[in-house]
Amino acid sequence: MFMSIVHPGDSAARAAPDPAAGDRQTQADRPIAFGIRARMLAAVGAACVTVLALTGTVIAVQLDAIETAARLEARNLAASVAYSATFNSNALQAYVEGLDDLYKRDLFIVDRERRTMADILKSELGEIYREDRGGEVEATMRDGVPRGFVEISAQHPNGAKQMVVPMRDAPRPDARIVGAVVLEYTDIALQLFEAEVGTLYLVGAAGLAACLGIGVFGFRVSGRITRGVRELHQAVRGFSRGTPAPALMPQDRDEIGELTLAFNTMAADLQRSYLELLLETEMAKEAARQVEILAYSDKLTGLANRTQYARLMTQALAEAARYGRRLALVVVDLDRFKNVNDTLGHEAGDALLRDMAARLTQCMRESDLIARLGGDEFVLLLPDVDQPERLGTVARKLLKALSSPLRLEGQELRVTASIGISVYPDDGTDEPTLMKHADIALYQAKEDGRNGFAFYSPALNRHSIERLAFESELQRAFDQGQLQLHYQPKVLAADGRIKGVEALLRWPHPDMGAVSPARFIPVAEETGLIVPLGRWVLEQACRQQVAWKREGVGDLVMAVNLSARQFSDENLFDDVAAIVAATGVDPASLELEITESMLMRDIERAMSLLAGFKRMGLRLAVDDFGTGYSSLANLKRFPIDTLKIDRAFVRDLEGSGEDQAIAQAIITMAKSLGLNVVAEGVETLPQVDFLRDRGCDELQGFYFSKAVPAGELAAMLGR
Numbered sequence: 001m002f003m004s005i006v007h008p009g010d011s012a013a014r015a016a017p018d019p020a021a022g023d024r025q026t027q028a029d030r031p032i033a034f035g036i037r038a039r040m041l042a043a044v045g046a047a048c049v050t051v052l053a054l055t056g057t058v059i060a061v062q063l064d065a066i067e068t069a070a071r072l073e074a075r076n077l078a079a080s081v082a083y084s085a086t087f088n089s090n091a092l093q094a095y096v097e098g099l100d101d102l103y104k105r106d107l108f109i110v111d112r113e114r115r116t117m118a119d120i121l122k123s124e125l126g127e128i129y130r131e132d133r134g135g136e137v138e139a140t141m142r143d144g145v146p147r148g149f150v151e152i153s154a155q156h157p158n159g160a161k162q163m164v165v166p167m168r169d170a171p172r173p174d175a176r177i178v179g180a181v182v183l184e185y186t187d188i189a190l191q192l193f194e195a196e197v198g199t200l201y202l203v204g205a206a207g208l209a210a211c212l213g214i215g216v217f218g219f220r221v222s223g224r225i226t227r228g229v230r231e232l233h234q235a236v237r238g239f240s241r242g243t244p245a246p247a248l249m250p251q252d253r254d255e256i257g258e259l260t261l262a263f264n265t266m267a268a269d270l271q272r273s274y275l276e277l278l279l280e281t282e283m284a285k286e287a288a289r290q291v292e293i294l295a296y297s298d299k300l301t302g303l304a305n306r307t308q309y310a311r312l313m314t315q316a317l318a319e320a321a322r323y324g325r326r327l328a329l330v331v332v333d334l335d336r337f338k339n340v341n342d343t344l345g346h347e348a349g350d351a352l353l354r355d356m357a358a359r360l361t362q363c364m365r366e367s368d369l370i371a372r373l374g375g376d377e378f379v380l381l382l383p384d385v386d387q388p389e390r391l392g393t394v395a396r397k398l399l400k401a402l403s404s405p406l407r408l409e410g411q412e413l414r415v416t417a418s419i420g421i422s423v424y425p426d427d428g429t430d431e432p433t434l435m436k437h438a439d440i441a442l443y444q445a446k447e448d449g450r451n452g453f454a455f456y457s458p459a460l461n462r463h464s465i466e467r468l469a470f471e472s473e474l475q476r477a478f479d480q481g482q483l484q485l486h487y488q489p490k491v492l493a494a495d496g497r498i499k500g501v502e503a504l505l506r507w508p509h510p511d512m513g514a515v516s517p518a519r520f521i522p523v524a525e526e527t528g529l530i531v532p533l534g535r536w537v538l539e540q541a542c543r544q545q546v547a548w549k550r551e552g553v554g555d556l557v558m559a560v561n562l563s564a565r566q567f568s569d570e571n572l573f574d575d576v577a578a579i580v581a582a583t584g585v586d587p588a589s590l591e592l593e594i595t596e597s598m599l600m601r602d603i604e605r606a607m608s609l610l611a612g613f614k615r616m617g618l619r620l621a622v623d624d625f626g627t628g629y630s631s632l633a634n635l636k637r638f639p640i641d642t643l644k645i646d647r648a649f650v651r652d653l654e655g656s657g658e659d660q661a662i663a664q665a666i667i668t669m670a671k672s673l674g675l676n677v678v679a680e681g682v683e684t685l686p687q688v689d690f691l692r693d694r695g696c697d698e699l700q701g702f703y704f705s706k707a708v709p710a711g712e713l714a715a716m717l718g719r
């Protein structure tokens, strides 16, 4: 159905009564008091009256003309009688009788005393004539002017038309009036009337016919016009109320017909415009919906984005405050997501995030908000938490759902997550505080070994304050030269000779004792201290290598760890080149240890960097192999010399057939690629035997020695 046009977003206008519209409605519905048809019929009536009046006038004039003619004839006749009577005064009676015989005219002659001197009715002779009620006879005899009058008497009860003319004593106009001739001209008038009666009927009939014609024509024309106008009126009213306008058929090619055609065109144009407007409105709505989706949802996962999160969080906090409710902010972070991204590529990383988003959605209620704030950082908002203890159940459910295996790029992965939780109003009353505290809890969960969750507690806050203190302590230790390098030997599996060493940082803290690099290296990474610290390590290690060589301790291959942050530092190549040049170390005796994930993060850059190091003559080793997701085939692309089997595979070699198979496979494949294989974390003789028997080239671990100061190592070599 054709709808009335309503502008989008015009709901206020729609809802508010429009007084003008009410007026228009009332005016439109008001009955027509004196319409076009009534006016036209009134005009037709007036025309008919005019025609009838004209006809009457014509007839009246005609009758008047007949009367005039009759009078004229009567006067002439009477005058000729009067004239003749002058000469026949003695034989008046005979003359009058003769006239009656001749013309059949009733006339009589009176003297000045109005005594009848001659009359066709002889009985009247000598009688005084008194039937001229207006004294016309006497007046004519007085002034000589002929007069007509109507005589009503016993003889002529219906009235007789009389003409009186003066009779003189000589045939001259100035002769003395001696009497008067009175001639009845009723018959003359009647005869003239009879002669004209046909014409009079014709005029009357013509008048009536014209009247009838005008009436019928007017009635029909007005009906036609008003029907066209009424149809137009109804169509316009229906159209204004939303009914589609029918195509009206013009009845005539006149102005109304033209108006009808113009209306048809206008209605069709309006309908088309309306449809276009409707389409545009729909398109505008769709565009607005798309903008809304883009503005408030995360493109990759379809979850709420940061903007939407901020909006809904503000609302949720306001409601929680108003109704005295608790709400929970749950921060979810995927463990080692960066590794997946770096080793399997961004597309695999995106697929993983989508999969994780779907799992989170499945675990949560409709009323919960799930947002992705960026990277692998997910936030859940649980708006009505009556028992905060139950959040533990929710967190466990989430961890279980997230950690079930998934297939990516043909490989089966198990990705775990860590969760931090803060609760309103216990842990904060505004979003920044709640988020900060949930982050602190998350950090704690990661510290606790990942794949777990932690609630915020003020103690954790203390922990983060402690961490800040730790950061500045580390910086001070570095600045004050408290950090040292120890060297852990790598021995040849074949004969147990020390082939090289790995330089490892040590921090002997005056209060805390020896601080593990596993604790302070990640902090140095996060603060960026690792870059100058790494430069210092490299320089120290190179100087030590040169010193041992010079002192005859031995020409050992010095292995130095590079961290991810160092590896992505754009000055790394220049720094290494400068240190090599400055210390004079033989590049062939310097090995840089990098991890798989560092290589995979930006393959192009890694390739060109490694190619540069190779040109410089350095050795390159891949550390902790087996913990990432790359394959040996991937490594073929890089110019590396050594592969270090992660100590996780070495640790359980004796008890785990699986680890044995993995270690065996890594050694076999590395050998087939011509790589030198080093096993880390070797602690027992059976491990030594197993690895040596499988063809591992070098061994490193507490079985041989932990990392020791330079002097101790020299002594070790001197033994």
Ligand SMILES: Nc1nc2c(ncn2[C@@H]2O[C@@H]3COP(=O)(O)O[C@H]4[C@@H](O)[C@H](n5cnc6c(=O)[nH]c(N)nc65)O[C@@H]4COP(=O)(O)O[C@H]3[C@H]2O)c(=O)[nH]1
Residues within 6 Å of the ligand: 488, 503, 504, 505, 516, 517, 518, 521, 534, 537, 560, 561, 562, 563, 623, 624, 647, 680, 681, 682, 683, 700, 701, 702, 703, 706, 707
């Ligand atoms: N359980 C066990 N552990 C063994 C055994 N043999 C060696 N280790 C330990 O294994 C780690 C080997 O270094 P990493 O894998 O590169 O792992 C290193 C390395 O990633 C990092 N690191 C240490 N020094 C530096 C450095 O100068 N620069 C950088 N970038 N990272 C460093 O800190 C990590 C930890 O270093 P450390 O605590 O010195 O721990 C060292 C070493 O003490 C063994 O038989 N059993």
